[in-house]
Amino acid sequence: MDFELRVIEAITNNFADDQIVGSGGYGVVYRATHEGEEIAVKKLRQLPGLGDKQFDSEFRNLRNIRHQNVVRLIGYCYESRHKYMDHNGDLVFAQIMERVLCFEYMHGGxxxxxxxxxxxxxxxxxxxxxxxxxxxxxxxxxNSQGKHIYHLDLKPGNILLDESMTPKIGDLGLSRLVASTKTRQTEMRDGTLGFVPPEYIKDGFISKKFDVFSLGVIIIKMLAGNKNYVRCSEIPPEQFIQLVSENWTKKLQEKTGHSSHEIDILGVTSCVGIALRCVDNDRNKRPCINDIVHELDQLEAKLKAMSLASDVSKDPIAEQL
Structure with missing residues (x-):
């Protein structure tokens, strides 16, 4: 949907501060309601190299993406306006490009x-x-579009959650648009350097393994915590996995009524193992994302089978047979 700027200004109360729900290196996000649906309105900062045709073309590619784990892009606004601005002490009549992207609103933060x-x-x-x-x-x-789409800014702040804690990858369109300007991403980001792979820092090299590295960092930070994350590069993988296992064992044992945790610990350690391969300095040794999904499918099936077997063994009738 192509929004007129006057409509965006109306539903955000002229980009009022009390409707701001977030901000970052790309822009400021406002919470608004349009035709009865809550939406997130992101007003972009000035992005060097991003032209009219480029913005329109990239957005039209991205708007066709439909997946339960990707935040839906609803529409955009791209309008120019002229206004007086201060420039080195002089008042100049300048042309300002207003760029706005609209997404579904995620209530889970x-x-x-x-x-x-x-x-x-x-x-x-x-x-x-x-x-x-x-x-x-x-x-x-x-892997499911006509051409590969890389996110290039995957981080916990861009994984949004709905009311049922279903994750959805956010800021996809913005990352894609900025990437298409051929501007080095580290110059455009705010505090996300720790999620980019070493080959990008060194040579600006981008491949499908870029996002895989970011995913690995996210999983490790989830399961090991921010402070323990740095240790994954300081100690052997087996020792790091053992550290995470011990921490989660303590956490699970503290839960009242949690009598068995071996299955959960297996899930935790298996995911950490996958993540450690994702953050390998050699991109050729990192798994592809479709292989990761396949491994997770196999892990899930294994954990369900173990859980079912455990339930059967606890059945007093089954014990008598």
């Missing part, structure tokens, strides 16, 4: 609100739901 120093504040089933859903959304972007 973002993943970064749940990641703590030692682990994620969420229970393991929810953590797994977020890991699996994010992986499936990324797989859709990489």
């Amino acid at each position: 973002s993943l970064d609100e749940h990641i703590q120093d030692k682990s994620c504040g969420l229970e393991w089933p929810t953590c797994y739901k977020i890991i699996k859903g994010t992986s499936e959304g990324l797989n859709h972007l990489h």
Whole structure:
């Protein structure tokens, strides 16, 4: 949908401060209601190199993406206006390009609100739901469109959650648009350098393994916590996995009535193992996202089988047979 700027200004109360729900290096996000639907309105900052045709073409490509784990782009506004502005002490009549992207509104906030120093504040089933859903959304972007779509800014703040804690990858259109300007991403970002792979920092190299590296960092931060994340590069993988296992064992044992945690720990350690391969400095050793989804499918089937077997063994009637 192509929004007129006057409509965007009306539903955001002229971009009022009390409707701001977030901000970052790309722009400011406002909460608004349009035709009875709550939407997130992102007013972009001035992005060098982004022209009219380029913006329109890229948005039309992205608006066709439909997946349960990718935030839906609803519409955009791209209008120019003239206004007087101060320039080195002089008042000049300048042309200003107003660029706005509109998304579905996610009531559950973002993943970064749940990641703590030692682990994620969420229970393991929810953590797994977020890991699996994010992986499936990324797989859709990489492999299910007419051409590969790389996110290039995957981080906990861009993994949004709905009321049922279903994850959806956000800021997709913005990352794609900025990438298309051929501007180095580190110059456009605000505090996300830790999520980009070493080959990008060194040579500006972008491939399908870029997002895989970011996903690995996210999973490790979820399961190990922000403080423990740095240790994954300081100690052997087996020792790091053991550290995460011990922390989660303590966490699960503290839960009243949680009598068995071996199955959950297997899930945690398996996901950490996958994540450690994702953050390998050698991009050729990182798994592809479709392989990650396949591994998670196999893991899920294994955990369900183990859970079913455990339930059967606890059945007093089954014990007598």
